Amino acid sequence: MTQLNETKLNELVGRVLGDLGGAVSVPLVRIGDALGLYKTLKEIGPAKADELADAAGCARRYVREWLSAQAASGYVHYEHGRFSLTPEQSFVFAEPDSPVHLIGGFDTAAAMVENQPKVESAFKTGRGVAWGDQAGCLFCAVSRLFRPGYVNALVKDWLPALDGVVATLKAGASVADVGCGHGLSTILMAQAFPASRFIGYDFHPASIAAATAHARSYGLTNLNFEVGRAQDFGGRDFDLITCFDCLHDMGDPKAAAVHIRKSLKEGGTWMIVEPMAGDTLEENINPVGRLYYSASTMICVPTSLAQEMGLALGAQAGENRLTEVIRSGGFSRVRRAAQTPLNMVLEAT
Template identity: 85%
Template sequence: MTQLNETVLNELVGRVLGDLGGAVSVPLVRIGDALGLYAALKRIGPATAEELAEASACAPRYVREWLSAQTASGYVHYERGKFSLTPEQAFVFAEPDSPVNLIGAFDTAAAMVENQAKVQSAFKTGRGVAWGDQAGCMFCAVARLFRPGYVNALVQEWLPALDGVVDRLEAGAKVADVGCGHGLSTILMAQAFPKSRFTGYDFHPASIAAATAHARAHAVTNVRFEVGRAQDFAGQDFDLVTCFDCLHDMGDPAEAAAHIRRALKDGGTWMVVEPMAGDTLEDNINPVGRLYYSASTMICVPTSLAQETGLALGAQAGEKRLAEVIRSGGFTRVRRAAESPLNMVLEAT
C-alpha cells in the first residue's frame, strides 16, 4: 500500500474543500445579483436579514440563509446582528463598472457547467463544440465577464499605448472590431471617438443582433455591425483593426492574420487583446492561469476545433505563440504594448 504523507494530504483536502465552497457559491452569487440583493445591501446596510428582505421584496427566510452563506464565504460582512458590504466587497459584487466586478465570471462558470455534456462528448470524438451551440447564454456571460476590463482600460490605457493610434482616432479613422461579440468594445471606442467610423464583425448572428440592439439603445451612430468571419470579413483600408479576447478561439487564426493584414491600409495597426499568459505551463501555474485553462478546456478549445483547421491555440497560448501566428500573416513587428492582471495587449504593424 502506498504510504500517504498526511500533511500533503490534508493540504490537498483543504484546498479541495475551498474549491467546493467556491463552486457551490456560484448559484448563490448569481441569485444575489439577479434579485438585487447586493445592490440593496450596499444601499441600506448595515441591515438585518428582515430589512434586506423587505428592501429587495424577497422572503426573509431565504434571505437569512443566503446572507449566512455569503458571510461564511467572506463575500458579506457580519457584525452585531447586521449584515453589510465592505467597500471592497461592494467593488467586487455591487458596482457594475468596477474593474474587479466579477459577477460575469460566476455567470461564465455556470454556463461552463451547463456545457459539460457537450464538451465531455467532444473529449471522445476530438470534434469541437461550435460557439453557437454552447449551452445557455454563454455569449451573454462572456460579454459580461470582459466588460469591466474594457470599460476601465480600453480607452484610458490600451489605445493610448499604441503608436499614434489615438491621434488617428481623434482625427477620424476607419476601424474594424473583429470578433466583436455583443459589441461592448466597439461601442466604447465609438463613444470615445465620434469622428471615427467603426464596424464590428462576428461570425455569430445572434451576437451581431445583440450588438446592434446595444448600439441602438445607446444612440451610437458611428458604428455598425455585420456578420463576418475573421478570415474573410468585408471592408478594406482600415486604419485600425482590433481583436478582443478572440484570436485564440478562431479555427484558423493564421488566415485571419493574413486577411487582417490585407484589410489594413499601409501604416495601419492591429491591436490584439488576449488573456494574460506566460509561454509555458510552468509560467501559468497561478490563479489566473487556473481560471483561463479551465475556461479554455470548456469554451475556447471546443470553439476552435469546431471551425476550419481548428488550430486550438487555447486561452493560455502565450505571447510567443501568438506573435508567431500574427507574423505568419505578414506582420513584421509585434510588441506587448500594455497589460493588466487578466489581459495582454499586443500591437502588430
C-alpha cells in the same frame, strides 16, 4: 501500498474544500445579483436579514440563509447581527463599472457546467462544440465577464499605448472590431471617438443582433455591425483593426492574420487583446492560469475545434505563440504594448 503524507493530504483536502465552497457559491451569487440583493445591501446596510429581505422584496427565510452563506464565504460582512458590504466587497459584487466586478465570472462558470455533456462527448470524438451550440447564454456571460476590463482600460490605457493611434482616432479613422461579440468594445471606442467610423464583425449572427440592439440603445450613429468571419470579412483600408479576446478561439487564426494584414491601410495597426499567459505551463500554474485553462478546456478549445483547421491555440497560448501566428500574416513588428493581471495587449504593424 504507498505511504500517505498526512500533511500533504490535509493540505490537498483543504484546497478542495475551499474549491467546493466556491463552486456551490455560483448559484447563490447569481441569485444575489439577479434579485438585487447586493445592490440593495450596499444602499441600506448595515442591515438585519429581515430588513434586507423586505427592502429587496424577497422572502425573509431565504434571505437569512443566503446572507449566512455569503458571510461564511467572506462575500458580505457580518457584525453584531447586521450585514453590510465593505468597500472591497461592493467593488467586486455591487459596482458594475468596477475593474474587478466579477459577477460575469460566476455566470460563465454556470454556463460551463451546463455545457459539460457536450464537451464531455467531444473528449471522446475529438470534435468541437460550436460557439453557437454552447449551453445557456454563454455569449452574455462572457460579454459581462470582459466588460470591467474594457470599460476601465480600453480607452484610458490600451489605445494610448499604441503608437499614434489615439491621434488618428481623434482626427477620424476607419476601424474594424473583428470578433466583436455583443459589441461592447466597439461601442466604447465609438463613444470615445465620435469623428471615427467603426464596424464590428462576428461570425455568430445572434451576437451581431445583440450588438446592433446595444448600439441602437446608445443612439450611436458612427458604428454598425455585420456578420463576418475573421478570415474573409468585408471592408478594406482600415486604419485600425482590433481583436478582443478572440484570436485564440479562431479555427484558423493564421488565415485571419493574413486577411487582417490585407485589410489594413499602409501603416495601419492591428491591436490584439488576449488573456495574460506565460509561454510555458510552469509559468501559468497560478490563479489566473487556473481560471483560463479551465475556461479554455470548456469553451475556447471546443470552439476552435468546431471550425475549419481547428488550430485550438487555447486561452493560455502565450505571447511567443501568438506572435508567431500574428507574424504569419505578414506583420513585421509585434510588441506587447500594455497589460493587466488578466490581459496582454499586443500591437502589430
